[in-house]
Amino acid sequence: MPATVIVGLQWGDEGKGKTTDFLAEQTAMVVRYQGGDNAGHTVVRGDEVFKLRLTPSGVLYPHITSVIGNGVVVNPVTLISELDMLMERGIDVGRVRVSRSSHVIMPYHVALDRANEERLGGAAVGTTGRGIGPTYGDRAWRLGLRMEDLLDAAVLRERIERVLPDKNLLLRSMDAETFTVEELVAQAARWGERLRDHLDDTTWLVQAALARGQHVLLEGAQGTLLDLDHGSYPFVTSSNPVAGGACTGGGIGPLQVDEVIGVMKAYSTRVGAGPYPTELTEEIGAGIAQRGHEYGTVTGRPRRVGWFDAVPLRYAVAVNSVSSIMLNKLDILSGVDPLRVCVAYEIDGRRVETWPSSGAALARARPVFEDFAGWMEPINDVRSLADLPENARRYVTAIEQHAGVPIVLVSVGPERTQTIERAWRPMRQRSGIPT
DSSP: OOEEEEEESSSSOSSHHHHHHHHGGGOSEEEEOSBOTTSOEEEEETTEEEEESSSOGGGGSTTOEEEEOTTBEEOHHHHHHHHHHHHHTTOOOTTEEEETTSEEOOHHHHHHHHHHHHHHGGGOOOOOSSSHHHHHHHHHHTOOOBGGGGGOHHHHHHHHHHHHHHHHHHHHHTTOOOOOHHHHHHHHHHHHHHHGGGEEOHHHHHHHHHHTTOOEEEEOSSOGGGOTTTSSTTSSOSSOOSTHHHHHHHTOOGGGEEEEEEEEESSEEEOSSSOOTTBOOSHHHHHHHHHTTOBOTTTOOBOEEEOEEHHHHHHHHHHHTOOEEEEEOGGGGTTOOSEEEEEEEEETTEEEOSOOSOHHHHHTOEEEEEEEOOOOSOOTTOOSGGGSOHHHHHHHHHHHHHHTSOEEEEESSSBTTSEEEOSOOOOOOOTTOOO
8 A cells, every 4th residue: 555645735834734634534654754843733623623733633543653753853842742732632642653763852952943033133034943943953964862862861961962062152152041961961861751652663663554555644744835945945944845755754765655635725825934925915815814713833923824826836736746636725715806816927027937946036026816706605514516606616626727636625614524525536556566
């Protein structure tokens, strides 16, 4: 049984949590493959709302093994708090597994992140201040702590002693708090003891599930346009949310992926700084933000809201090899008339229909819109495409045509049941896929 990757096609916050939760019932394992506690998934189950920052969305199903892969950077304080919250709400977390190779977000990473953003002032990137970038930086410099190190007091002390003098020097230069070896070693050892039973070699765990013919879902955080390599650099995250990141961060090979489901909203949102060509700053955008509850799951920061942008959509479909799409929050657009879709940019007097690799060019882009008639009636109770208002169907069809791949799931509300599902999903069947 091949693996399925769920990837965001915009700037994150597309509703990947609902997508995973909706599809997870028929899977055995859900793997988070990148990011940290700077991004979260909101999952609604009946009257209950779960805001998950690290634990994969599939944790709400008792039969699923939830895996935090090696590509994730883990803040143990956040993870322990989240596991405790889930247990208090009656969710079994005994099947949650964390890669021994995942890197640990240490308190000095958080302090460096926040101090650096404050130092940059108006030129700040707009990070969440949770230490994600500094942790990935230490991983690349081969100075990081991995989750397995929390179980070995000697290794823990040696690695903290090696790195802390330089970290404290930087922190003092920015008038920020510093740390001692003893307090960090003691704190990290407590984390290790608490999480010991959850640590595992997750690469072999995932490979064994695939070998047994079980279906594995891999979910990312953020979205394509925040990808370190493919996003609007430097206003990006510090890892690879694109589908290719599922291989390196989840421990699988490309031939084991047979379906890539792209997730996007019926409009666009963005958190943090950076160019945003279709941003709405007037009353219409405020209304969409209010109805869509557009606030960060983790930070609570208001999200910037804009019209749907088909230019980066075409790019995101290409770089992720998307086979099908879930369109979320179509219901939020009820009552908005007209609706606008950006189909191209004008940059320096020239029409551009491809996503520019240059962030400076994107900052100069002016959207070229096509307008669509809206619909007035609420659609939360609709369960088939045929029953959508005609103008809603036309809007979905137009977006689908720009994507070039089918929209097979349409969300018309936050709950699992508020989903329009086509009876089929395309899968790229290949001969010789290892099972």
